[in-house]
Amino acid sequence: MLSYGRQSISAEDVAAVAAVLAGDWLTTGPAVDQFEAALSQLAGGLPVVTTTSGTAALHVAYAAIGLGPGDEVVTTPMTFVATASAASLFGAKIVFADIEPDSGLIDPAAVAASVTGRTKAITAVDYAGQPADYEALRPVAQSVGAVLLADAAHAIGGSDRGRPVGGLADVTAFSFFPTKNITSGEGGAVVCRDPALARRAREFHNIGLVRDPERFRLADQGPWHQEVQAFGLNYRLSDIACALGLSQLNRLAAFKRRRGQIVARYNAALGELPSVATPPLRPGVDPVWHLYPLRVLEGRRRQVYERLRADGIGVQVNYLPVYWHPVYADQGYRRGLCPQAEAFYAQELSLPLHPGLSDDQVDQVVEAVAEALR
Numbered sequence: 001m002l003s004y005g006r007q008s009i010s011a012e013d014v015a016a017v018a019a020v021l022a023g024d025w026l027t028t029g030p031a032v033d034q035f036e037a038a039l040s041q042l043a044g045g046l047p048v049v050t051t052t053s054g055t056a057a058l059h060v061a062y063a064a065i066g067l068g069p070g071d072e073v074v075t076t077p078m079t080f081v082a083t084a085s086a087a088s089l090f091g092a093k094i095v096f097a098d099i100e101p102d103s104g105l106i107d108p109a110a111v112a113a114s115v116t117g118r119t120k121a122i123t124a125v126d127y128a129g130q131p132a133d134y135e136a137l138r139p140v141a142q143s144v145g146a147v148l149l150a151d152a153a154h155a156i157g158g159s160d161r162g163r164p165v166g167g168l169a170d171v172t173a174f175s176f177f178p179t180k181n182i183t184s185g186e187g188g189a190v191v192c193r194d195p196a197l198a199r200r201a202r203e204f205h206n207i208g209l210v211r212d213p214e215r216f217r218l219a220d221q222g223p224w225h226q227e228v229q230a231f232g233l234n235y236r237l238s239d240i241a242c243a244l245g246l247s248q249l250n251r252l253a254a255f256k257r258r259r260g261q262i263v264a265r266y267n268a269a270l271g272e273l274p275s276v277a278t279p280p281l282r283p284g285v286d287p288v289w290h291l292y293p294l295r296v297l298e299g300r301r302r303q304v305y306e307r308l309r310a311d312g313i314g315v316q317v318n319y320l321p322v323y324w325h326p327v328y329a330d331q332g333y334r335r336g337l338c339p340q341a342e343a344f345y346a347q348e349l350s351l352p353l354h355p356g357l358s359d360d361q362v363d364q365v366v367e368a369v370a371e372a373l374r
């Protein structure tokens with residue numbers, strides 16, 4: 001099976017992990033600090049907290065902004081469920097704003113029509129690897145005092161008008177799942193513009209433990225003392241995982257180049273075919289393409305999906321509109337809520353895209369698509 005996404009692990013990656021295994025710190029050690037420092041550098045110098053997954057990163061982000069019952073989060077339905085579900089766990093109401101028809105990115109005009117005085121966060125998703133339009137979303141967030149959050153699980157390494165992903169929103173969440181742009185096995189990270197938010201994120205990801213004597217509410221316990229003032233979870237990423245992540249970060253520029261070449265090859269060949277639409281690129285964006293979201297028109301997506309799968313080509317569909325998941329349907333969200341997202345879902349087909357794909361394999365995928373449409 002030609003997989004739709006997979007990790008690329010080099011001898012250097014293996015050596016970096018082996019060195020940690022042979023050392024003193026399997027977790028809470030120097031590799032964590034090094035990975036966080038390198039991610040911070042990539043994100044324009046903002047503070048970074050690593051987490052055990054992208055889902056954990058979103059959970060930490062929503063905890064850090066103090067999300068709770070009565071709050072609303074405006075987000076896109078064209079995403080992995082965790083973008084919304086991590087907020088629902090805090091009792092917040094999710095308000096789905098529709099997408100732009102071609103890019104799959106949240107539509108700033110739809111967001112502007114969805115915000116209220118209760119909107120605590122606007123969470124955009126950098127679908128397929130291109131950053132959402134944060135320049136357009138920022139004034140909307142400011143108009144209601146909401147935090148602008150980026151689910152950048154797809155997008156690490158990209159930029160918009162020269163500004164790096166990680167520095168485009170108030171808070172950014174990354175994922176290092178094996179199919180993403182870089183991997184640490186499982187893993188994620190949160191970037192916060194506001195240092196107070198970064199501190200809350202760090203404490204929530206470490207059980208809520210406060211270690212700064214200046215802030216202790218229990219006085220005179222002794223030098224061993226640490227205390228909990230707000231609940232948290234253990235979302236710490238290990239040194240083993242951070243060593244892999246750090247080594248992968250060194251390869252991100254090469255991954256970006258190869259992913260871009262594959263997308264250009266798909267665009268050139270598939271642009272010639274009838275009944276399909278290739279993904280557009282927002283002006284000013286320099287993406288690391290995570291997905292290749294082809295759209296198959298005229299109701300033929302399922303036919304193409306089944307034909308490619310039968311040929312051993314691991315295509316995927318990204319994504320089921322989030323509010324179609326039974327957990328949201330049970331809360332009363334109805335079909336038809338976001339027509340553009342539903343139309344996009346009906347046509348979308350993610351073709352194989354990862355740095356290990358050869359040009360021959362890309363051509364084989366294109367040929368299979370052409371065959372399926374013949």
Ligand SMILES: *Cc1c(COP(=O)(O)O)cnc(C)c1O
Nearest residue numbers: 053054055080082153175176177
């Ligand atoms: C992968 C992904 C997540 C979750 O990340 P995990 O590391 O798998 O928990 C969240 N949002 C989006 C858009 C993703 O693609």
